[in-house]
Amino acid sequence: MSGLTKKLIAIAGASVFVSSASMAADLTVVSWGGAYTKSQVEAYHKPWMAKSGKAIVSEDYGGGIAEIKAQVESGNVSWDIVDVELSDAIRACDEGLLETIDHSKLPASPDGTPAVEDFLPGTLHDCAVANIVWSSVYVYDKSQTRNWNAPKSMADFFNTQAYPGKRGMRKSPKVTMEFALIADGVPVSEVYNVLSTEEGIARAFAKLDTIKDDVIWWEAGAQPPQLLADGEVIFTTAWNGRIFNAVASEGQKFEMVWDGQIYDLDLWVIPKGSKNKEAALDFLAFSTATEQLAAQASWIPYGPARASAVARIGTYHSDDTIQMASHMPTAPGNFKNALQNDYEFWADNADQLNERFNAWLAK
C-alpha cells in the first residue's frame, strides 16, 4: 500500500513540476514550424527575450482558425499570439475571436516615418498586423538535363506538349484555379473577376482538365521540394521560402518561375482573452519593427511588410554571396506579373469551390 502511495505522490509531484514548467512561459507564440519558425525565433524571439527578460514558448500549427475558435469559445485561451494567413485573420476578426490592435502603438521606422505610413498598403488590419509577404510559384530542377528550353511563363506549366512529364500541384482549389486562368491567358488584374462567374470557373476547370492526368497532388509544404528532388515531377507549385531553403541549405539546383506568382500575407493576431495580452502586444510591436523584419529576411526570403525593412534586406545569414533581395517575391524582377490572393473572394467561395474541386478530382 505504501508503495502505491509513494507512486501516487511521485506522479502528483511530477504533474506539479510539469504544470509549473508550462506556467514559466510568459508568452506562447504560435507559427507554422520548419524553416519559417526558425527565422522568427532567430529574428524575433531571441532578441525579445533578451530585452524583456521574459520566456517564450514556441508552438507549431498547420494554419486555419479552428484552434483559435475552440480556445476563445471555451474560454481557455492558451495561445497568446498567432501567425495566420490574411483570409483567416479577416474571418476570425469578423467572428469576434481576436483582440483589436491599435496601429498608433506600432514603432516608427528608424528615420521617423510613422508605422501607419511605413507598412505596405493592405498589411494593417483591425485585428492583425502583417510581418511578411510570401508567394506560391512553380519550380523546376536545373540539374536534370532535359531537351527543352527553360520554362518562363505560367502557360509553360500547362504545356504538356513542350514539357512532357508529371507536375506537382497543391490539392486545393485556392491558387490552383488562379494559376489555370493565368495560364489560359487571363491578365492577372482580371483573374478574380473572371473566377467570379460561372463561365470563369468552367474555364479554369477546362484548363486543369488538359493536365489532370499528369498531376501529382501534394498537401504539405515539405512535399514539393521532395517530389522534385526525387525526380517524381518535372515541375511543381510550391511556397517560395521552402524552395529557397532547399537551394540555400541543401544545395539543390531548383529554379523558380515567378511569372504569375500569387502572393499572400502572414499576420500576427492575438486571440481574444489571451492571458498575456500586454506581453503579446509588446512582442507584436517589437517583432514588426524595421530592424527585426529586416533580420528575419536574412533567414528566409519572405518579403518584409514594411517599406523601411525592404530597403535594409541583406545577405543570407550563413552565406554572404546570396543576396536575399533578389529571392523575395516582391523583388522587381520577380514581381512583374504577380497577383495578390483575394481573401474576400475565397471567404465567399471556398466551400463551394472546394466541393467542386473535389468532385472534379473524383471524376
Next chain:
Amino acid sequence: MADSHIAPLEPITAADGTPLKKKLAQALFRSKVRAVSLVVPLFAFVMVSFVIPIFALMWQGVYNERFSKYTPNLTEQLTSWDGLTEPDEALFAALVADLVVAKKERTIGRIATRVNQEYPGTRSLFTSTARKAKKLTPPFKESVIKVNKKWAKIEVWRAMKLTSQNLTPAFYATALDGRYTVDQGFVQQNENRQIYVTLFWRTFMISASVMGLCLLLGYPVAYLLATLPLRTSNLLMIMVLLPFWTSLLVRTTAWIAILQSQGVINDLLVTFGITADDSRFSLIYNMTGTIIAMTHILLPFMILPLYSVMKTIPPSYMRAARSLGATPTRAFIKVYMPQTIPGVGAGGLLVFILAIGYYITPALVGGQDGQLISNMIAYHMQKSLNWSLAAALGGILLSGVLLLYWAYDRVVGIDNMKLG
C-alpha cells in the same frame, strides 16, 4: 418431525436477532453498492469522455443556432414570412437593425458564415453591408438594395429563412449530395458539386479491399505463428510487431520511397529489363498506393486476433481428421478453418472499422482518387469550420458502421468474435 412443522412460523434470525431474510438483503445491497461504486468512476469517465461528446457532436448535425442567436429581430420576421412573396419593408428594417448590432458586437462574421454555407457567395454581402448599416435610412428596402443589389434576390432571403430555423435537415441533405430548400423541400445538388456519396462509396470499397487483402496475407502468417516451434515463431512475432510499433507517418513515407516511379521497385524492374525506363509503373499517388500502404499498416490488426484464436485450436483435431481418412487439404478446410472464424470476424471487423476512418495515409499517397470521406470531415472540422456538416458526415459514417456491425451479428453472431 413436529419441530419441522413449527419452524416456518418462527422466522429464522441471525445472531443479532434480525430476520435472516432482511440480513441477507442488507448484505446483498452492501455488496451491490460496493460493486457499483467500483464501476462508477469508469462509467463516468466513459460517459464524459466518449458518449456525451459523440452525442453532442451528433446533435450539431441537426441543430445550429448560429443565425437565430445573433439576429433576433430578423429571425422573428422570417418565421412569419412565407418564403414565396417578395420580402417587405418590415424584413429589411429588421435586417438593418440586426446588422448594426452585429457589426458592433463583432458577430457579423458568424451570421455571414452560416448563410454562406447555404448560399455560397453571400459572405461578403453581409460583411460589407454591415459596415454601412449604421448610416442607412428608411425606407430600408430601397437603401439596402442600393448598397448591394443582391439583396433584391429572393434566394438570399430564402437562404436566411432556412438558416433561421435551428433544427434543420439541411446538413444531412448536403452530406448526401442534396439540398434542402424553403420552396421545394429536398432537391438534388448541382452535378458539379456532388462529391460526398461518391466518397462514401469509395471509402467503403477501399476499406473492404484492404480488409480482404489483410485476410489473404495475414491468415498464412498467423497460421505459421501459431504452429511453428516457439523459437521461430517468436522471431516471426517480433517481425510482425516491429512495424506495428513504428510511427504511422514513418511507414507511409517508407512506402513512398519504395513505390514511387524513381523508387526501389521501379528501379529494380528497370535494371532487370522487365520495364522500359520511360514506362515505369505508377504504383503510388493513386488508389493502388492507398491500398498497398493501408494494407501494410493494418495487417497486424488482422494477424493478432487470428493468432490468438489459432493458438487455442488443439492440433489433435487435425490429426483426428487425418486418421479418419481426410486429405490434408480437406482436413484443413473442414476442420481447421471453421474454428478460426471468430478470429477472422474480429480481425475483419477491426481492420474495416479502422480503415474507414483513415485519412493521413490516403492524403499522403492517395493522389487524386485516394481521397476518402475522413479527409472531407477533417476539412470541415479544421478549415471551413462547418462543424455541423462534419457532424452530419460523421453521423452517416457511424450509422454505416453500426449497420455493418448489426449485419455481422446477424450472419456470424457477435458472440463468436474473439479479439485476443
